[in-house]
Amino acid sequence: MGEPGTKEVLSLEELEASVGLRTGRKHILSILVENKPGVLTRIAGLFARRGFNIDTLAVGPTDDPTLSRITLTLDGAMHPIDQVTKQLHKLVNVIKIRDLEPTETVARELALFKVSADGSTRAEVMQMVEIFRGKIIDVSKRSVIIEVTGSFDKIEAFERMVRPFGLIEMARTGEIAISRGRGET
Amino acid sequence: MRAVDAIMECLKAEGVDVVFGYPGGANLPTYDAFVDAGIRHVLVRHEAGGGHAAEGYAKASGRVGVVFATSGPGATNIVTPLTDAMMDSVPLVAFTGQVRTELLGTDGFQEADTFGITMPIVKHSFVIQHPTEIPRVVHEAFHIARTGRPGPVLIDIPQDLSRAEIDYQPVEDVHLPGYQPTLDGNSKQIRLAAKALANARRPVLYAGGGVISAQASEELTELARSGNFPVTCTLMGLGAFPAPDQQWLGMLGMHGTRAANYAMDEADLIVAIGARFDDRITGKLSEFAPRAKFIHIDIDPAEISKNVPAHIPIVGDAKRILARLVGEYRALEPDAARLTGWWERIEHWRSQHPLRYDDSADSEIKPQYLVEALYKATNDGDCILSSDVGQHQMWAAQYFHFKGPRRWINSGGLGTMGFGLPAAIGAAIACPDVPSVLLTGDGSFQMNIQELGTAKQFDVPVKCVIMDNGYLGMVRQWQELFWDRRYSNVEMGSYPDWVKLAEAYGAHGVLLQDKTTLVEDLRTALATPGPVVVDVKVTREENTYPMIAPGAAAREMVG
Known part of the structure; x- marks a missing residue:
């Protein structure tokens, strides 16, 4: 017993800090909220105020009419995700937040593409649609509207493939997600 | 009964004895x-005065302050007090009137989107439908x-709904599935914190307004005593x-003492x-307390590791956590002699760098x-001292000693x-039994002089002392x-004549300029x-020292 000390020794050096986590990957947050006035504004306002960037956002009803689910994706390289979720939890109307594990999650997005397709390219476009298991839902003389459902990456890939034919416009819903297995998201 | 009469019943059920407000x-x-x-x-005399009065009431008593304002300008006038209450975690409930539902969204007379305007500055808000x-x-x-981390809550009530007849039944309890503050700290973390304290050679307790909100002053003092921290x-x-x-x-920080800032360093x-x-x-975050590990006790989990990463985070009510931390710490029977060197160092700073000024x-x-x-003159601080914002506030924080909680009321955040x-x-x-004294500046005082x-x-019987430097x-x-x-644009001149102004309001006014008889x-x-x-x-041009320049490190204190 050289130095004065206490019987249970804990070296302060051993302590590690929980530094704001920047994971570097995309995060999908599934947020269960009460259907109350202004909920979406509160969440959007919080993100704007704290300088968090939302990549995609999708809102819709759940099996319970008093609740809605907000699915939003954000970049874990730009934001400490734990700070984002802790701030969200402070909103009184937010019931539950899940930061979905990519491997344990099924995520889908729906996209509509309006693509130039005259007689000469139509067959080629249709072939692309088939490969991506999309659907042509509207046809006019010089264009088609295509519906594609899939993961974020699949939609991105399809966009790259059809762009050379003349992408007139595109609309995407943003991903919605649900966890795999029996348990609730 | 009318919904407004139900509001009165609810206020009574909440134990509200006084409210501040302005009709419209x-x-x-x-x-x-x-x-x-x-x-x-x-x-x-102005809704902002109502909001701040409700804050002062809440800060002095620990109860919820209540303010009423009308729609439009009435509501926008309480934006500042609401923000103030949000920043300093003051429990406040604000009732704002709103135009009739049929006028909502039509830019009706005295219509403002109160719910939208105040959304970022309240803990929560309700719009009555x-x-x-x-x-x-x-x-x-x-x-x-x-509850939880206290804060302002706003209720916006359209005029027609407020006068509607309802079947009022007393509300027994509230059910908020998305709002369940954590109160009891994690036992393992508290034990770990006790161990860390027992093994620290240069510990500092750094307490904020949360200790006062949690009524945890006694527990804080006991922790300090238990380890001579x-x-x-x-x-x-x-x-x-x-x-x-x-x-x-x-106090520590920008105008804190060298002893406090160096100890943190x-x-x-x-x-x-x-x-x-x-x-x-x-100050400069990258150079803040570079040698320290941090135990962070807070009821708001979002505060932990927000600015400074915590090594031992403990979420919960400070009163409960500190009481248990004292017990855990004592059980370790730490060796008090380990802090001897640390106290010698602190004594050195204290004797070398006391707060001082050239009289x-x-x-x-x-x-x-x-x-x-x-x-x-207040018999060693036997009063509630309120202050405004500026030099006088910092000098009060430095030279006025506060013996207990809720005796110092000011706008910090x-x-x-x-x-x-x-x-x-x-x-x-x-607190009608305690003298209420205001120390203000000639600038600040004029911002709500109408009160x-x-x-x-x-x-x-509020006693307003103006530190008047023009x-x-x-x-x-x-x-x-x-x-x-x-x-x-910092020169204010010697306006108004404060004694005459006081007399115009029916108050007593006095001018003092002689040091020898001041007390x-x-x-x-x-x-x-x-x-x-x-x-x-x-003295007109006196500076508040010591000071850490904005963005500088504690070691670079001047003055």
Whole structure:
């Protein structure tokens, strides 16, 4: 017993800090909220105020009419995700937040593409649609509207493939997600 | 009964004895209900005064402050107090009138999107859509305002819904599935914190306003005593630990003491309790307390690791956690001798760098001397001292000693000039048995000067001491230090004549400019019944020191 000390020794050096986590990957947050006035504004306002960037956002009803689910994706390289979720939890109307594990999650997005397709390219476009298991839902003389459902990456890939034919416009819903297995998201 | 009468019943059920407010078109039904409600209503002269008075009431008493305002301009006038209450975690419930539902969204007379405007500055808000939900919403608002990390809650009520007939049933309990604050800290973490403290050689307890909100001053003091730990407090935490005291280092941060800031700089373990590592505390973040590990106790999980990463985070109520931490710490039977060297170091700083100023050789009153004189004249601080924002606020924090919690009321986070007078009125109403003294500046005082009328009409004996230098002193100081003394719009002149102004309001006014009789003159003024305005002419260009320049590190303190 050289130095004065206490019987249970804990070296302060051993302590590690929980530094704001920047994971570097995309995060999908599934947020269960009460259907109350202004909920979406509160969440959007919080993100704007704290300088968090939302990549995609999708809102819709759940099996319970008093609740809605907000699915939003954000970049874990730009934001400490734990700070984002802790701030969200402070909103009184937010019931539950899940930061979905990519491997344990099924995520889908729906996209509509309006693509130039005259007689000469139509067959080629249709072939692309088939490969991506999309659907042509509207046809006019010089264009088609295509519906594609899939993961974020699949939609991105399809966009790259059809762009050379003349992408007139595109609309995407943003991903919605649900966890795999029996348990609730 | 009418929904507005139900509101009165709810207020009584919440134990509200006094509210602050201002009537207008959209909240006429509410004001009709006040006639028979038996609730004391203090009519302020501006809604901002009402909001700050409710804050002062809440800060002095620990109860929820209540403010009423009408729609449109009434509501926008409480935006500042709501923001102030949000920043300083003050429990407040604000009722705003709103135009009739049929006019909503039509830019009707005195219509403003109060719900939208206030959304970022409240803990929570409600917009009433059906009159039957009013009683439940009122109780939910009080529950949210006072529990967890306290804060302001707003209820916006369209005029037609407020006068509707409802079947009022008392609300027994509130159910908020998305709002369940954690109160008990994690036992494993508390044990780990005790061990860390027992093994620290250079520990510091760093306490903030959260200790006062949690009524945890006794537990903080006990923890400090149990291990002979040095204690420093933030501006908001002053009074959480009794000052002066052997273990008291003084306030820390931009205008804190060198002992407190140097101790933080050299500490190996810092226990932050109900404090949020504001930039006025940390200075340059990358050089803040570079040798320290952090235990962070806070009821708001979002504060933990927000600015400074915590090594031992403990989420919960400070009172409960500190009580258990004391027990765990004592059980370890730590060796008290391990802090001998640390205290020697602290004593060295204290003796080398006490708070000091060059006093005048003549009868001129130095502002620091005024604070010391006020401390003496109040029998060593036997009062609730409110302040405004600026140099006088910092000098009060440095030279006035606060022996207990809720004796120091000021605007910390938002730094709201004009806060002081209404807050001092609210404090006087909350605690009628304790003298309510305001130390203000000639700039700040004019920002809500109209509340002298409130003080006179409702016979609130608030004693207002103006540290009068004819300047916006803190801005002038920054222009002197950081902008080459190019003074821009900081000279206020000697207007108004404060004694005449006080008399115009029916208050007692007195002008003091002689140092030699100052303590006695202040005593006489404080003993004068009713509202009193004391104009004290002080040295015009005096700087608040010591100081850590914005963005600088603690080691670089000047003055």
